[in-house]
Amino acid sequence: MGSVYNKKVMDHFNNPRNIGIIEEPSVIIQVGDPSCGDTLLMSLKIKKDKIVDIKYKIYGCGAAVATSSIASEMAMGKTLNDALKITDDSIAEALGGLPEEKHHCSNLAASALRGAINEYRKSALKRT
C-alpha cells in the first residue's frame, strides 16, 4: 500500500533535521495541538536578530515530524522578521503539499516559531 505522504514528507519524517534541544537557548517554547494532543518543544539561538540555531523535540504524527523538520530548515539563518513570514501554508508548500486532513499539523511548527519569536522579543524588552 502506498503512503498518503509524498516522498519529501517521508524523507523528513524518516530523517528529521535539527532534532534536539539547544543547551543555552535564547528562547524555548512548547506548543500543543489540543485536537490531537501532539506537542512541539522548540528552542532557538538568536544573535543580532537572526536565528543562528534551531532545535526541537516533537511528540506527534508523521506530518508533525516532517513539518517541524522542514520548518527548522526554513527558519535557520533567517532574521526574526523573515522567520515570522513562515506560515502553516508555506511549510506545507515547501513539503510539496500535505493531505487535506493533515494540513493542520503544519500549524504546530508555525505557531511555535511565532510564539518563540514573540516571547524572545518580550523578554528582550524587559532586559532593556
Ligand code: FES
Ligand atoms: S495529528 Fe496531531 S499534529 Fe498531526
